[in-house]
Amino acid sequence: MENFSQSQFGPFLIDVRERVLLRDGQPVPLTPKAFDLLAALVAQPGRLISKEDLLQKVWPETFVEESNLAYNVCALRKALGDPAENGRYIGTVSKQGYRFTATVSPVNPANGGQPSSEGTAEIGREAFTGESRLSILAEVNEEPAPPRRLTTSVPPDVEKTVLPFLRQDPVRRYQTIADAKVAHEDLDADSSGTAQRHVPPRSFAFSRRWAALFALAPVLPAAVYFAVQSRRVSSEPLRALPLTSLQGVMRSPSLSPDGNYVVFTWTGPKQDNSDIYVQQIGAGSPHPLTSDPSNDYSPSWSPDGRTIAFLRREPSGGKSGVWRIAPLGGTERKVAEIQPRLAMYRPISLAWCPDSRCVLVTDSPGEGKWDAVFLIALDTGEKRQLTYPEGQVLDVDPAISPDGRSLIFRRDTTPFSGAFYRVSLKANAVPDGEPVRLTSTLSAGRPAWMPDSREILFAARGALWRLDARTRGTPTRLPFVGQDGLTPVVSRTLDGRQRLVYMRSFADGNVWRVDTSAAGVPASTPPVAAIASTRSDQIPNLSPNGLQVAFLSNRSGESEIWVAAPDGSNADQLTSLGITPGFPRWSPDGKLIAFHGDPEGRPDILLVSSRGGKPRNLTTNMPNGGFPSFSRDSQWIYFTVVQSGEARIWKMPASGGAGVQVTNNIGTIAIESHDGRDLYYVERAERPSSVWRLPLGSGAPVKVLDGVVLGTFDVVEGGIYYIDRLSSEAGVQVTGR
Known part of the structure; x- marks a missing residue:
């Protein structure tokens, strides 16, 4: 079979030599890495390709985070007009890798650009056929032939070990991976003529x-x-x-x-x-x-x-x-x-x-x-x-x-x-x-x-x-x-x-929820796990309308910003940047989410639509930026800037522009009061610290409370919720402003 550089799938034609993808004869724009990824997938249609193999193929001389792969897969699906996670072209195998699922046909340019009859990958071919649904079902349920019927060279003990993997009847299969492991070890020991022994x-x-x-x-x-x-x-x-x-x-x-x-x-x-x-x-x-x-x-x-x-x-x-x-x-x-x-x-x-x-x-x-x-x-x-x-x-x-x-x-x-x-x-x-x-x-x-x-x-x-x-x-x-x-x-x-x-x-961290009838009132029910997965879910922020939660999670393999309903349903990954983001915060109008990350190898403030899209770096012209939060009118973003080893609170327009220093003394995380008159901020986020109130009109800052752990506080109407490890009963506390 000739090794053609062109292949066809659906309405698409990919030419790996000319590095072009066509849809019905029209070019489809792709980034170089997205094209490399598509070429790697199309080259092995139907085969599961691990994430590690794809990272080596697409980034052969570079060590990159796995989120770069996820981001390019997402971009590729959008370019193919098939954004579903397991759509017509690219399928996802959870925690393992990806598979190209469409039928791929090599194209012979000498044959007028028509698909070659040789080497067509039979992806999509029906695995079982029959004259009726009943006959197809009978073929599916038929027990497989023993391996020794196919070749007499298979030893009986090998056949005995392999057959449970092939059984249609679930009762006759290995019930756990441990059972299969033991059978394999027994076979290994028998074939060597030695019994299993403990290795000191x-x-x-x-x-x-x-x-x-x-x-x-x-x-x-x-x-x-x-x-x-x-x-x-x-x-x-x-x-x-x-x-x-x-x-x-x-x-x-x-x-x-x-x-x-x-x-x-x-x-x-x-x-x-x-x-x-x-x-x-x-x-x-x-x-x-x-x-x-x-x-x-x-x-x-x-x-x-x-x-x-x-x-x-x-x-x-x-x-x-x-x-x-x-x-x-x-x-x-x-x-x-x-x-x-x-x-x-x-x-x-x-x-x-x-x-x-x-x-x-x-x-x-x-x-x-x-x-x-x-x-x-x-x-x-x-x-x-x-x-x-x-x-x-x-x-x-x-x-x-x-x-x-x-x-x-x-x-x-x-x-x-x-x-x-x-x-x-x-x-x-x-x-x-x-x-x-x-x-x-x-x-x-x-x-x-x-x-x-x-x-x-x-x-x-x-x-x-x-x-x-x-x-x-x-x-x-x-x-x-x-x-x-x-x-x-x-x-x-x-x-x-x-x-x-x-x-x-x-670590399997989860987001928990506590229900109260009003601010400052003791919880009416015990805490319950609201957002949970098998990985870490943390740093939640509730949307202004209470219908969504933005949070940090590594459930996709890399730490990214996610949004979900308060009960954890409809979870959607908002970013795919591989930049270790953190501290997501909603705008009061619910249209934007601000967070910090290091897309340029330093701390910066990024802004992304709550519906998704490419994040925008707000602090490219600032020394750095971290811990963002919105003003109550959604027009400003407060954040911390570290200079000469000390942190101060700054603000800048949410649409971008020049930054303005807000505090003269040390400040790391700032939250504006509901009436927009005061700014509450904690001195440090890395150890127990004090919360201060600064009148935004004029006046000097006043200390409100001590001992807030890791910057964990929030301002609500009538008070401040915070976590105080130094109190006699550790946990969430509330204080009037």
């Missing part, structure tokens, strides 16, 4: 033989697993075996140098406080190292195995201490104190120097300056700055390669997204040259070096990835392990193999 923990390995540790938190009970691969068959998929099962939240695992112990934080048997625990892999129970009432986090085992360093958050919440302790316990020693700016948004991490004489952390260089990477000497507590971010960025999650020649860190443009950078090091961890950017902007966790000092591992898009830190290139997803993975760490065992530890965290 010390035989687990990484690279060709991996070992992985999962901490399932926070919605499900925490559990620890090993993902193991048999020595007998090197290509066998990895398997996860339970190691521990703990109630509560586990975070930040780190391996001992010999790979036999793991240190991590756990909220403990009472689930009341985060402390440091050590667990021998494959034996025993977790042993507590700390018991201080403060929050201990980010433990890290020294390369020489003698010390565990960790961070302890001070009661005020703004500062953290750098502490050290022996792996067997004993006296804790405070080494230094740090005060990074955005520690409350995402916990910072701590890493060791290869010689075990110093640690790396993120800290603020001083008033009005942005967070940078610092080296702290353990014996003196002396700090030395290693990176010098310029502009509105923060350098976080540092890690030095085992050979001491490279420093990896993430340069964040927002609290939840940034790009990885590498800087070469001379002796004594002295930077040698400027940092080199390795990735595009992404929402990723802390990096971990492989023992070869060449590759790094990191978590992003609900998986674990590896990247050559010297040549950059495209990150590669780790197979078989890493779903919902976070904070990977690698260690080489005494016998020369390698072991991987990471945390698996699956």
Whole structure:
């Protein structure tokens, strides 16, 4: 069969050589990536193509978020005039990928542009035929012929294992995937002439033989697993075996140098406080190292195995201490104190120097300056700055390669997204040259070096990835392990193999509803889950007419803005930008939704129609922007601008234009009163803070209340709803204005 460059489906003709799509002979405009996506789908009609394969085909040399794929699929469907999720041309297979569902025929230009009789994909051909509906139904329900009737080379035990997959009678099929897995393992063991046996923990390995540790938190009970691969068959998929099962939240695992112990934080048997625990892999129970009432986090085992360093958050919440302790316990020693700016948004991490004489952390260089990477000497507590971010960025999650020649860190443009950078090091961890950017902007966790000092591992898009830190290139997803993975760490065992530890965290947050008869009146019914999915749904905002809710959700794989009815029905994804959006807010007339995101690698305010469409960036001519809200007449948008390290409230016309500073003192989230006379704002969103009232006509700001957590307040007629963790009964409170 000839390899023609033209193919026809329905009224369309695609020419991959000339890169043109025609509909009834007229060009159909497509972006380059949308055309590449269509070409990839049409090339394999009827076949399910995974999201990973499509990302590699359409963006072969670039690491992009999965939402870029979803956005181009949506654009392609609109161009084909078939916007339905499973329409005539492109079908969606939930959480897996896409399938081109139309009949595709190769076109021979030498044949007058008519479809070729060769190679026509029979998509849409009836799978079952018959003279009547009854005969077709009989064919559908007919039990399949045993495989040995088709070929005598199929062994009886293989046929026995395969047949339940083919059975028409549901009772005769495998009832669960676990049943199928057991049958496959039994067949595998029988074919090798050996019975299944338990693989001791010390035989687990990484690279060709991996070992992985999962901490399932926070919605499900925490559990620890090993993902193991048999020595007998090197290509066998990895398997996860339970190691521990703990109630509560586990975070930040780190391996001992010999790979036999793991240190991590756990909220403990009472689930009341985060402390440091050590667990021998494959034996025993977790042993507590700390018991201080403060929050201990980010433990890290020294390369020489003698010390565990960790961070302890001070009661005020703004500062953290750098502490050290022996792996067997004993006296804790405070080494230094740090005060990074955005520690409350995402916990910072701590890493060791290869010689075990110093640690790396993120800290603020001083008033009005942005967070940078610092080296702290353990014996003196002396700090030395290693990176010098310029502009509105923060350098976080540092890690030095085992050979001491490279420093990896993430340069964040927002609290939840940034790009990885590498800087070469001379002796004594002295930077040698400027940092080199390795990735595009992404929402990723802390990096971990492989023992070869060449590759790094990191978590992003609900998986674990590896990247050559010297040549950059495209990150590669780790197979078989890493779903919902976070904070990977690698260690080489005494016998020369390698072991991987990471945390698996699956959060299923939902939007809840409380009904009251009037503002300030106690709830008339218990809270109920209003908007729920199997993923995270959060940061809701009710439309002015009460008929819709805008919220943030990653139910499509990426965090995007969604709208739905208050009961969760009619959910519709409003954005497909892959920019980690947040804080959606309705305009009082219900026509627009404002939110913040980082489409240009920095915080900005975006505006989108409540019916959907392309978002518009309002703050391209401002230093930055975040936490938007509308004035009561829908004419203005209030937002925060950070300059010289401090946040102030500004406003600008909703139609666009010049910004005007509103507050002189610190302010992060602002909401206008119902009568439009006052502006209420909270000082900070990253820690408990005060709410102030500023008369919009004239007058000085007045403090209204203290202790509002994470900026969670809203202004209604006659009062303010807020969340106060410091009150005697934690929860939603209300106060008069």
